[in-house]
Amino acid sequence: VTTADKLPHPPPPPTRWYDAFVGEQPEQLRLEAWRAFLVAHARLTEVLERELREARDLPLTWYDVLVQLNEQGGSLRMKELAGALLLSKSGLTRLIDRMSEANLVQRAADPGDRRGVTVLMTPTGRRALVEAAPVHLRGVQEHFAAHLNPDEAAVLRDALTRIASDIRP
Amino acid sequence: VTTADKLPHPPPPPTRWYDAFVGEQPEQLRLEAWRAFLVAHARLTEVLERELREARDLPLTWYDVLVQLNEQGGSLRMKELAGALLLSKSGLTRLIDRMSEANLVQRAADPGDRRGVTVLMTPTGRRALVEAAPVHLRGVQEHFAAHLNPDEAAVLRDALTRIASDIRP
DNA sequence: TAAGATTGATACATCAATCTTG
DNA sequence: CAAGATTGATGTATCAATCTTA
Numbered sequence A, B: 001v002t003t004a005d006k007l008p009h010p011p012p013p014p015t016r017w018y019d020a021f022v023g024e025q026p027e028q029l030r031l032e033a034w035r036a037f038l039v040a041h042a043r044l045t046e047v048l049e050r051e052l053r054e055a056r057d058l059p060l061t062w063y064d065v066l067v068q069l070n071e072q073g074g075s076l077r078m079k080e081l082a083g084a085l086l087l088s089k090s091g092l093t094r095l096i097d098r099m100s101e102a103n104l105v106q107r108a109a110d111p112g113d114r115r116g117v118t119v120l121m122t123p124t125g126r127r128a129l130v131e132a133a134p135v136h137l138r139g140v141q142e143h144f145a146a147h148l149n150p151d152e153a154a155v156l157r158d159a160l161t162r163i164a165s166d167i168r169p
Numbered sequence C: 001t002a003a004g005a006t007t008g009a010t011a012c013a014t015c016a017a018t019c020t021t022g
Numbered sequence D: 001c002a003a004g005a006t007t008g009a010t011g012t013a014t015c016a017a018t019c020t021t022a
Helices: A025-056 A060-071 A078-085 A089-101 A123-143 A150-165 B025-056 B060-071 B078-085 B089-101 B123-143 B150-165
Strands: A075-077 A105-109 A117-121 B075-077 B105-109 B117-121
Touching (some): A025 A060, A025 A123, A025 B025, A025 B123, A025 B150, A060 A075, A060 A078, A060 A089, A060 A105, A075 A078, A078 A089, A078 A117, A089 A105, A117 A123, A150 B025, A150 B150, B025 B060, B025 B123, B060 B075, B060 B117, B060 B123, B075 B078, B078 B089, B089 B105
Antiparallel strands (some): A075 A117, A105 A117, B105 B117
């Protein structure tokens, strides 16, 4: 369509819109931390997702559902689960559809309030969790935790917790 | 469908599959860092996405494309761009389709190797970048950078860079 | 044949609207 | 009406297969 011989716009120099921010050394450092944060997250979720899928054919989202259910004694309301997973309500509805289809979880009516739906982990689901957990935890250990000494781990935990909690409100 | 009066599976105690890992205090700390990392990322991308969309009606992905093009002098091959954005090739094809539709970028044939396609930032795209950058950078500053003192920023940058670079190979 | 990019089928998430129960 | 959950329409990502040029 467009020929490269006649470029429609001769390349101007890159816009240095960030000059105001990176001018001072401290801001430069913080922006580097920000980029590192994004890259690390992308790479980590990619490997962990791949490893779990290859080893146990389980999507990371499914694993997360099972972990949450396990930590809450095996059952949880849709609303709570959606919150814990940082997922929209409709997103969770479909996720639970698929996982029920695979017999890893099951829906049950809440006898007290029939508007609510409770999600139960099935024995099959529990088995899937028990088999997947070592794989996933080994991955987290190898790709994330092993690179942090205790001081660094504490800094990450504290700083990131602070950051997260200042957003939600 | 299922009545809650007859639960199909009486809740067993939560499986403590993670005992082997959290038994020692240092591993506990690192797992907390891992959870904080995930939560912080989810919350941060959510706010930043929302803020940019509300202020300039620009998806964060589009912004990232413009930033990359700007840093590379205004043009980049599809392949390079996909790599820089941590996006699949086909994903980038569609993204560039939409952005071309909106006149923010433009495709051009590479005269040297006609298999390749070069993506150019248009004047409209540059304007969009210049208007969006302050909004986004203010967001990063407010929600992320402002919570870090220089020492913490350095730890995050160094540790996360180390983590990311040990994955790709 | 291989590299670069696109296309088709599909998976998964969201918003807004809707249904059911309180 | 409000709360909890689901549904319909839609946006955007992926893989595998395909097309074009080297």
